[in-house]
Amino acid sequence: MALHLLKLSVGSESVESLEDFVARRMQSAGTDHTWHQTRMVPKRQNELLDGGSIYWVIKGQILARQLLLDIVPFTDDSGISRCRFLLDPVLARTERRPKRPFQGWRYLRSEEAPPDAPFGSEDDGLPSEMRDELNDLGIF
Secondary structure (H helix, E strand, O other): OOOOEEOOOOOOOOHHHHHHHHHHHHHHHHOOOOOEEOOOOOOOOOHHHOOOOOEEEEEOEEEEEEEEEEEEEEEEEOOOOOEEEEEOOOOEEEEEEOOOOOOOEEEHHHHHOOOOOOOOOOOOOOOOHHHHHHHHHHOO
């Protein structure tokens, strides 16, 4: 069973803003994937690369995930060890789950991860504000 990572998407206001960031990064880098860079290298790499994803916390809610493609440790120009998570550019929306702020990333076991949303994994055409209100009303 895959192991996942949980990470705050700092600066993102919505899943759409994270998707825009991913698209801009890939265009500027000229790649077909995106990445997230961090200082710590996970010790459980084999479990993470066995179908694991990064689950993104946006404004206090787990809202989306991206499939982990690879984990690349490296040393930057200043001699500091870093790690780059290579990610599939497609964000899958998940069922909402509240999550308090934390620093860095956390492991997330498969049985604790929210399932993909029954709708909205593709663009369902709803603005995120409307989706939020419908969720708060218990419609979604």
